[in-house]
Amino acid sequence: MPLSYNPSHPGAYNSVWGPVFLSSRDITGQVPINKVEYPGVNVQAVCSPDNVFEHDRYRRCLSDLLGAQARWFIFDIYWDYTNRQFGLCPVQLPSQDPNTTSTTTTAATRPRDDAIDGSEADANADGLLQLGPYQCSDSLTFDAVLDLFHNYFSATSSKVLARVVQFKLNLHAAALPSQPEDPAPTPTEDQMPTSSELVGHLLNSDEMQPFVYPFSELLSDRSNLNVSWYAPDDPYAMQSTRYFNTSLTSITNMTTTGNSTNIDVLSTQDGWPSELHLLFSKYYRLLVTWGTVDDQMAAYDFASDSSTVFPRDYMSTEHTFQADATTGALSSGCFYDDTTTNSSAASATAYLDFTAASVLGWAPGEPQNSSSVPRAQLHGHASQFRCAVIDSSPAYAGHWRVANCQQRFVAACRVDTEPFRWRLTQHAVTFHDAPAACQSAVAAAASSSDTDTDTVFVFDQPHTGLENTYLHHYILSQSAAAAWINLNSLSSEGCWVTTGPNGTCKYTNDLDIVNDRRILIPTIGALIILILVVLTALAKCNSNYRHNRKTKTGPGGWEYEGVPS
Incomplete structure (x- = not known):
């Protein structure tokens, strides 16, 4: 059976929970699956x-x-x-x-x-x-x-x-x-x-x-990233090679005329695909x-x-760690190391708390929408309450919350697509100005640190819990309270995108179907209950009528119904 x-x-x-799970999948789904903590x-x-x-x-x-x-x-x-x-x-x-x-x-x-x-x-x-x-x-x-x-x-x-x-x-x-x-x-x-x-x-x-997704296909995908995970015509192609090692490999390519040529392709020995690539490019x-x-x-x-x-x-x-039996605090084995900022992400596959792994970044009760927040806290028009900040205050401790997009915060900028390297913009800006502020922050960083002018700063958001920890500690080191991260639902409420202020939701139709289902199921259930109540009442009335009616015998032996006395 x-x-x-x-x-x-x-x-x-x-x-x-729907927006929480969806945004978590879309954020962690951009990096290799072996770098993500799954419940x-x-x-x-x-x-x-x-x-x-x-x-x-x-x-x-x-x-x-x-x-x-x-x-x-x-x-x-x-x-x-x-x-x-x-x-x-x-x-x-x-x-x-x-x-x-x-x-x-x-x-x-x-x-x-x-x-x-x-x-x-x-x-x-x-x-x-x-x-x-x-x-x-x-x-x-x-x-x-x-x-x-x-x-x-x-x-x-x-x-x-x-x-x-x-x-x-x-x-x-x-x-x-x-x-x-x-x-x-x-x-x-x-x-x-x-x-x-x-x-x-x-x-x-x-x-x-x-x-x-078979093991043989993983090996095949690794052999030529140009046509697998980094295919230029794939809308769900992976964007970064910083999470695993790559090298150029020469392969023989047959032309349409039957001639063979050697071409160099990008390959990897230890790479993995992202979840979004598996789901929507390969359908696995x-x-x-x-x-x-x-x-x-x-x-x-x-x-x-x-x-x-x-x-x-x-x-x-396996990853070994030790924790205090009373407080639960880690005494050894913590993945975070503040001396590590430019190496590939560690393999974080130790057992993690089920709920925390499911709700990457968001603080309890987040993401709120404009209807769930007191109007006095909106700081402007309700439709602008759709952008996210990482809040390093004691109340949030590095978790994310929703803020009005017109408020001003410093912005979080990823350095050279490295998993753990972050910088903050010099000045507080609105969410819409955050991408440009990160680009202009390169020159300021070059004049005050070891960052050179070839460095690329990109407005971004953490993709894993470990990356979020590094960003949180960096914000604390800069004495900042909160920073914009590249996450908003401006195009469609409940659909959080990571493609900047002008990004659009790819799931509008699917979200409508889910929302319709969420509304229709209880509505249909209520209608069924109402119909059953009406049928029960009618059946009872009919039963009472049959029980209470009186039959009288008239002249000649014929019968007629009388009105109950």
Whole structure:
């Protein structure tokens, strides 16, 4: 039985969180995906804290995690050689061969309440098998999980709702039903997955293959950036090479006349595409990598999956840190280093707070709109309350807030497209004057520091949490309170763009559809309730009429209805 995507509270449709998630994706989506902190979960720990692996629970749990904008999913998948399938239950399911007997029992136990939304599974859930300490649905397979994600990709295909999702698969052998708490046996050669049962084969199905960014394509894209991530005719081409190393490589090019010429192209050994490029240039939604692998599964045919599934640890790097047990303050391992301003961004893939990772930059309650702010705080016409500043005051501590575009602040200027180098304009300006102020700041910086006249200052905004930290500390070092960042919603309320004061929203039509859906769904629900109330009232009136009417017998034996007394 397939799983389907049906979140209880999809955050992307919410009028408050929708703009937050969309602006966060559009800002972080401009840099390589390996430089961005994405919120993620260990699915088994979140959805099965009590060892209950129930079909409907996982439908609700995964749907709500996706609706909450979780982006990294760590799955523990178990090879069940008895049924020739990958499942989420740690124990092999009893054989469905009618000639095979089984000693398992059906469970009717209410799951614990701390499983995310899936905890509401019916206490009489059908199909739960008691396998030692585990309760498992026979339909909860990895194939069913892929059905849910395929449904999610299809339901969120608009430019407003589309997100890239990443899987990390921990590969296990399932334990025997007769020994559910013992280590799983090592499958024999005949019991290992065949070519049509491999994970890569599941990902290359007709439904999933169009959404999966394969490892082989990453290698191909790296070999010639001129036609991949930096293609000149691509509106979502990446703009900066400062996040990874590049070099010129000579390749042989065949002309239309059959002659060959050598040309130099830009290539990289360690680069990654941006999320926006994956979403809107290549239309990919999913990357999959291997995590841990049980010794029992060491003979798995990884080579056949190598063109699709990324190698183990290829998409993540562990980062060790120490924190005070009482205050939570980091004592070592912090990514920020104030002596580093011109090197490539560090790989920030350590586990981060789920919510903080989802709402890059914005302070709690932001971005506000003109209708949610007291008129006395607007500082002018409400339509101009659509520009963003990074506020380094104690109340905001480097988070972003909305300000009136006609107010005057210094502007944040990125230096030579470096991730961590920033300068501020000499004078406070309006948002509309910020780009020109950054350009004119080069000469002033050259006369007072080591900056030369060839340096380029560009009005910009931080793309990652780490970049935001560097900018925040630089603002503090300059004794400034707040600075303009290149982020505004002047062209369309709720659509935050990073293309300057004259930038336009690319998602106006999609936003209208989302807003219409947000309005129509509760309206239709209210109309249905009203119709039911009217029908109930009419039915009751009809029942009362039938109950209260009186029949009288007249002369000749005929009957007539009388008026109730």
